[in-house]
Amino acid sequence: MIEQLSLTNIKAFRSADLRLAPITLLTGLNSSGKSTVLQSLALLRQSYESGTLLSTDGDSDSRGGFLLDGELVELGTGQDLLHEDFVRTEPDEPDPTITVEFRTDLGRTYSWSARYSPEDDVLPLTRAAFDTPLAELPLFSRHFQYLKADRIVPATTYPRSHHQAIGRGFLGARGEHTVNFLRHHQQDVVPDGPLRHPQARAHTLMDQVVAWMQKLCPGVNLAAEEIPGIDSVRLSYGFGGTAGLDSTRRRRPTNVGFGLTYALPVVVACLSAQPGSLILLENPEAHLHPQGQTWLAYLTVAAVAAGAQVIMETHSDHVLNGLRIAVKDGRLPASSTAVHFFRRHGQAAEIISPRMGEDGMLSDWPEGFFDEWENSLEQLLD
Ligand SMILES: Nc1ncnc2c1ncn2[C@@H]1O[C@H](COP(=O)(O)OP(=O)(O)OP(=O)(O)O)[C@@H](O)[C@H]1O
Ligand SMILES: [Mg+2]
Known part of the structure; x- marks a missing residue:
């Protein structure tokens, strides 16, 4: 450290x-x-x-x-x-x-x-x-993440770079490789400890990401998938019947609140932290409502309790x-x-x-x- x-x-x-x-x-x-x-x-x-x-x-x-x-x-x-x-x-x-x-x-x-x-x-x-x-x-x-204030915004597709997201394990300085990282690692198990959310359905990275994202937006769920035939991946959201939305329909990021996609790289960086990781964050709170900002602080604390070092501008x-x-x-x-x-x-x-x-x-x-x-x-x- x-x-x-x-x-x-x-x-x-x-x-x-x-x-x-x-x-x-x-x-x-x-x-x-x-x-x-x-x-x-x-x-x-x-x-x-x-x-x-x-x-x-x-x-x-x-x-x-x-x-x-x-x-x-x-x-x-x-x-x-x-x-x-x-x-x-x-x-x-x-x-x-x-x-x-x-x-x-x-x-x-x-x-x-x-x-x-x-x-x-x-x-x-x-x-x-x-x-x-x-x-x-x-x-x-490879246990290093740096997420700048200028991060990914809701988009219909995100890059699919095996070298960056899987080879280097890097989410990108703008978080642009987060969706591909999540797609590839979604079944990885978040180790027992402070990062595990008690209300998550399971211990997999995706279930844990969903549980923490639900602190920002109750009922939300995510899917990160490949798009056959092209070198891009797709992120979609579902809402478990909350906010009056049809729970069976998937929604593209551009039709969902800006803050969710903006916060996703921070959530994934923290949940994939290992003992000895170094995470540099600029304004993790941006575009989140006040309660979500507090929860994001709790998540960074959990990453630190799990052994990471976090340096963040806020x-x-x-x-x-x-x-x-x-x-x-x-x-x-x-x-x-x-x-x-x-x-x-x-x-x-x-x-x-x-x-x-x-x-x-x-x-x-x-x-x-x-x-x-x-x-x-x-x-x-x-
Ligand atoms: N060569 C330089 N010599 C002296 N000061 C410089 C030089 N280059 C940039 N600066 C100053 O450094 C500061 C840049 O600060 P920085 O980008 O770290 O701000 P910040 O605290 O992160 O702000 P924000 O909260 O807006 O993100 C500015 O005040 C700028 O004028
Ligand atoms: Mg700054």
């Missing part, structure tokens, strides 16, 4: 140090640096997968380095990535260094530094320090409160949580990190941190 993450000269951060826990919430104002934290980890993963993270001694044509534009993140060129646009004031001023470093719970430190190169989309490594095979780390293993006080209730109820120890509040301080990002107690209470409640309810209420009662 990653316990500490340090970033230097990356976008909004001149330097930042973050404690990461089994479950970490990144909260705060828009454009305050939350996604940048996730992108930094995704940048390492993307560079590793393209083989550019392993050494500093590549030649100029095939040199290693941070691969800025790829499948997971599209960060542009060095000029886009470097904290504030770098302007050389002296001709012989040295190039600034961009560093991503983390420490694991085993006390091992992994660090990569790259040289600034304004026009390049691969920044050459000047330092790569790590002591165990990287493939052993969840960040570089704007939802229901997600925060879901986590606090889970701690209060004893589903997770408070020490397994980290909450960070990001805000801009002048040109730089500032991070405040309230600590959670075993009663779910937070040590600090900075101004702007989920206080809009009180602000509005005060105005209403004034």
